[in-house]
Amino acid sequence: xxxxxxxxxxxxxxxxxxxxxxxxxxxxxxxxxxxxxxxxxxxxxxxxxxxxxxxxxxxxxxxxxxxxxxxxxxxxxxxxxxxxxxxxxxxxxxxxxxxxxxxxxxxxxxxxxxxxxxxxxxxxxxxxxxxxxxxxxxxxxxxxxxxxxxxxxxxxxxxxxxxxxxxxxxxxxxxxxxxxxxxxxxxxxxxxxxxxxxxxxxxxxxxxxxxxxxxxxxxxxxxxxxxxxxxxxxxxxxxxxxxxxxxxxxxxxxxxxxxxx
Amino acid sequence: xxxxxxxxxxxxxxxxxxxxxxxxxxxxxxxxxxxxxxxxxxxxxxxxxxxxxxxxxxxxxxxxxxxxxxxxxxxxxxxxxxxxxxxxxxxxxxxxxxxxxxxxxxxxxxxxxxxxxxxxxxxxxxxxxxxxxxxxxxxxxxxxxxxxxxxxxxxxxxxxxxxxxxxxxxxxxxxxxxxxxxxxxxxxxxxxxxxxxxxxxxxxxxxxxxxxxxxxxxxxxxxxxxxxxxxxxxxxxxxxxxxxxxxxxxxxxxxxxxxxxxxxxxxxxxxxxxxxxxxxxxxxxxxxxxxxxxxxxxxxxxxxxxxxxxxxxxxxxxxxxxxxxxxxxxxxxxxxxxxxxxxxxxxxxxxxxxxxxxxxxxxxxxxxxxxxxxxxxxxxxxxxxxxxxxxxxxxxxxxxxxxxxxxxxxxxxxxxxxxxxxxxxxxxxxxxxxxxxxxxxxxxxxxxxxxxxxxxxxxxxxxxxxxxxxx
Numbered sequence: 001x002x003x004x005x006x007x008x009x010x011x012x013x014x015x016x017x018x019x020x021x022x023x024x025x026x027x028x029x030x031x032x033x034x035x036x037x038x039x040x041x042x043x044x045x046x047x048x049x050x051x052x053x054x055x056x057x058x059x060x061x062x063x064x065x066x067x068x069x070x071x072x073x074x075x076x077x078x079x080x081x082x083x084x085x086x087x088x089x090x091x092x093x094x095x096x097x098x099x100x101x102x103x104x105x106x107x108x109x110x111x112x113x114x115x116x117x118x119x120x121x122x123x124x125x126x127x128x129x130x131x132x133x134x135x136x137x138x139x140x141x142x143x144x145x146x147x148x149x150x151x152x153x154x155x156x157x158x159x160x161x162x163x164x165x166x167x168x169x170x171x172x173x174x175x176x177x178x179x180x181x182x183x184x185x186x187x188x189x190x191x192x193x194x195x196x197x198x199x200x201x202x203x204x205x206x207x208x209x210x211x212x213x214x215x216x217x218x219x220x221x222x223x224x225x226x227x228x229x230x231x232x233x234x235x236x237x238x239x240x241x242x243x244x245x246x247x248x249x250x251x252x253x254x255x256x257x258x259x260x261x
Numbered sequence: 262x263x264x265x266x267x268x269x270x271x272x273x274x275x276x277x278x279x280x281x282x283x284x285x286x287x288x289x290x291x292x293x294x295x296x297x298x299x300x301x302x303x304x305x306x307x308x309x310x311x312x313x314x315x316x317x318x319x320x321x322x323x324x325x326x327x328x329x330x331x332x333x334x335x336x337x338x339x340x341x342x343x344x345x346x347x348x349x350x351x352x353x354x355x356x357x358x359x360x361x362x363x364x365x366x367x368x369x370x371x372x373x374x375x376x377x378x379x380x381x382x383x384x385x386x387x388x389x390x391x392x393x394x395x396x397x398x399x400x401x402x403x404x405x406x407x408x409x410x411x412x413x414x415x416x417x418x419x420x421x422x423x424x425x426x427x428x429x430x431x432x433x434x435x436x437x438x439x440x441x442x443x444x445x446x447x448x449x450x451x452x453x454x455x456x457x458x459x460x461x462x463x464x465x466x467x468x469x470x471x472x473x474x475x476x477x478x479x480x481x482x483x484x485x486x487x488x489x490x491x492x493x494x495x496x497x498x499x500x501x502x503x504x505x506x507x508x509x510x511x512x513x514x515x516x517x518x519x520x521x522x523x524x525x526x527x528x529x530x531x532x533x534x535x536x537x538x539x540x541x542x543x544x545x546x547x548x549x550x551x552x553x554x555x556x557x558x559x560x561x562x563x564x565x566x567x568x569x570x571x572x573x574x575x576x577x578x579x580x581x582x583x584x585x586x587x588x589x590x591x592x593x594x595x596x597x598x599x600x601x602x603x604x605x606x607x608x609x610x611x612x613x614x615x616x617x618x619x620x621x622x623x624x625x626x627x628x629x630x631x632x633x634x635x636x637x638x639x640x641x642x643x644x645x646x647x648x649x650x651x652x653x654x655x656x657x658x659x660x661x662x663x664x665x666x667x668x669x670x671x672x673x674x675x676x677x678x679x680x681x682x683x684x685x686x687x688x689x690x691x692x693x694x695x696x697x698x699x700x701x702x703x704x705x706x707x708x709x710x711x712x713x714x715x716x717x718x719x720x721x722x723x724x725x726x727x728x729x730x731x732x
Contacts, residue, residue, distance in 0.1 A: 015432035018662025019439035178669030201519035238519035
C-alpha cells in the first residue's frame with residue numbers, strides 16, 4: 001500500500017492527533033482507514049475487559065495501605081453501560097460491608113472505580129495513589145481504607161463520603177476510552193459530597209491522565225491546589241477555579257508556537 | 262383527554278407530558294428514565310393520540326410547571342401569538358401535513374418560527390419519518406454572522422476542533438494548521454480546553470486571536486470553557502469572539518451545569534460589548550454565542566422532570582434562541598449508549614435535533630459522533646453525516662482523522678467534510694471560501710489543490726521547522 005503523507009507531516013512531532021494523513025482523492029487513504037478500524041477494534045474490546053480487583057488490592061496493600069472492595073447495584077457490565085443510576089448506588093452487600101467498619105470521623109475518602117476503562121485504572125491508579133496518599137497523610141488527614149468500586153460511576157464517591165462523613169471526596173475513575181488513549185484516567189474532587197444531592201456543578205475534574213496526557217505530578221499538583229482552595233472557601237465545583245500557576249502553564253509560556261513565532 | 266382505543270386495547274395517557282414520552286421513537290435514555298412506551302403498540306397508540314392534539318394545547322398545558330421552571334416561563338412569556346396565527350388552528354398531525362406542503366416555503370417557515378414552541382416541534386417530530394425531518398429542515402434557512410456568513414443555501418460550514426490532551430500550544434497549532442490546509446474552520450475554530458483554567462483559557466484565546474489576525478482568516482474563535490471562566494477572561498481583557506456554554510432544557514439541569522438565564526444574559530451582553538464580529542469588515546456580525554446541547558443531558562443530571570429526552574432537548578433550543586447564537590451544536594452521540602444505544606438511535610436523534618432547532622430558527626450544527634462504548638461505527642456516522650448534509654445542516658465538526666485525542670470520542674474528520682461537500686456540491690462560507698482560494702488551498706471548484714508545494718501563506722512557518730525546503 002502507498003504510504004501517502006502531507007508535505008507538513010513534520011507537525012506530527014507536536015501532537016498525537018491524526019494529522020497530515022494524506023489523501024486518496026479528497027478521502028482517507030486505505031492505510032489510514034484500516035489504522036482507524038484497528039484502533040476502534042482495540043478500544044471496543046478494552047471497554048469490556050473486566051478490571052482485576054484482587055490484583056489491584058494486592059498492589060495497593062503492598063504500598064502499605066488498606067483497601068475495601070465494594071460493588072455497585074450494577075451487577076454486570078451490560079447493566080453498568082445501560083443503567084448509570086445503578087452505578088451510582090452501593091449494592092446491599094457493599095452497604096453491609098461498610099457498616100462493619102468503625103465509622104470514625106474522617107477527613108477524606110479516596111475511591112477508585114473501574115468506570116469505562118479497566119486499563120486506565122490498572123496502569124495509573126497505583127502509581128498515582130503512591131504519590132497522593134503520602135501527601136494526604138502529611139496533612140494529618142484521617143483516611144479510611146481506599147475503597148475500590150466495581151462498576152462504579154463518578155457519583156459513587158458521594159455514597160462512600162456520606163458513610164464516612166468525610167469532608168473531601170477524591171474519585172479516581174477510568175475514562176471512556178479514546179482511539180489513541182484507551183487507558184485515560186480521570187480524577188473527580190468534591191467538597192462535602194452528599195449522595196443524591198451533589199451534582200456535576202459541585203465537582204472539579206482533572207482528566208486525561210495517561211502516558212501521552214497529563215502527568216501524575218501535574219495531576220497531583222492540580223488536585224492538591226483544589227483541595228487546599230476548597231478547604232478555604234468550603235466549596236468545590238464550577239465556582240472554584242483552577243487558577244494555579246503550575247508547571248504546565250510555565251511550560252506553555254515558554255513553549256514555541258511555529259505559527260506565531 | 263389523551264385516550265385511545267386501538268387494536269382492541271384502550272389507552273389513557275393522562276397528561277401531555279406522558280403522551281409525548283410514550284409517542285417518542287425508542288431510545289435507551291427514555292427506558293432508563295422509565296418514561297418510554299412499554300411496547301410498539303403503546304407507542305403507536307400514543308402517536309395516534311398525539312396527532313389529534315391541537316397545537317394550542319401546548320400553550321395551555323405546560324410539560325414542566327410554569328412556577329417551577331424558568332425555561333417554561335421563557336417559552337410561555339416570549340411566545341409570539343402573531344407569528345403563531347397561521348398554524349394556530351392545526352393539530353399536531355395536520356401541522357405535519359402543513360409542514361410538508363409545497364406552499365409552506367422557506368419564507369413561511371421563517372415567519373412562523375417565533376410562534377412555535379419547543380414542545381410543538383418536538384411533538385410533530387415524533388410522528389415524522391427520517392425523510393420528513395430532512396425535507397422540512399431543508400426548507401428552513403437560518404443565516405447568522407460574525408466574521409463570516411453561516412447558513413447560506415448550498416453551504417456547509419465546519420468547526421475546526423484542534424484539541425490537544427494538555428493544551429500544548431504547538432500541538433493545538435499543528436492540528437489547526439492541518440485543518441486549515443484541508444479547508445476546515447469557517448464556522449469557528451473551537452478548542453475544548455483540557456482543564457477549565459482561567460490562565461490556560463486566556464492563553465488559548467490569545468493564541469487563536471493572533472493566528473486569525475496574522476493570517477487574516479475570516480473566521481471566529483472559541484475556547485469552550487464554562488461561561489463563568491469566559492466572563493472572567495473577558496474581565497481580564499482576553500480576546501473573546503464567541504462565548505460558549507452547554508445548555509439543557511430544564512432549569513434544574515442548567516442548575517447542575519452551574520448556569521441560569523440571568524448568567525447567560527450577562528455573558529451575552531459582555532460579548533456583544535466587545536464588538537469583535539466586525540473586525541474584518543463593516544458587516545453586522547453580532548451573533549456571538551456558541552451553544553452545545555444533546556439528548557440525555559438533563560437525565561444525566563437527574564433533572565429531566567419526567568420528560569422524554571427529545572422533548573427536553575428541544576426545550577434547550579428555547580434557551581439558545583433567546584441569545585441569538587452564531588452556532589448551536591447538538592453533540593448527538595457523545596453522551597453514550599445509556600441515552601442513545603446504537604447507530605440507529607444516534608442517527609434519528611441527530612436529524613430530530615436538526616429539524617427541531619431549524620424550525621425554531623436556530624443555526625443547527627451536528628457533532629456527528631459516537632463513543633467506544635456505543636454500538637456504532639464509522640458506517641453509522643457516514644449515514645448521519647450524509648443525511649444531515651442533505652437536510653441542509655449548518656455545520657459539522659472537523660477533527661484530525663475523526664479522532665479527538667482530548668475528549669476521547671470519534672467525530673467527523675476534515676476528509677469527511679470534503680467528502681460530503683464533494684458529493685452534494687456544498688461550499689464553505691463565502692468569506693472563508695475566498696480566503697481558501699486566494700491562498701491556493703482550494704481551486705476554483707473548491708477541490709484541494711494538488712500538493713506540489715505548500716501554500717505560500719504558511720511556507721515560512723513550516724520552513725522554520727524543517728530548516729528550509731518545501732517542508
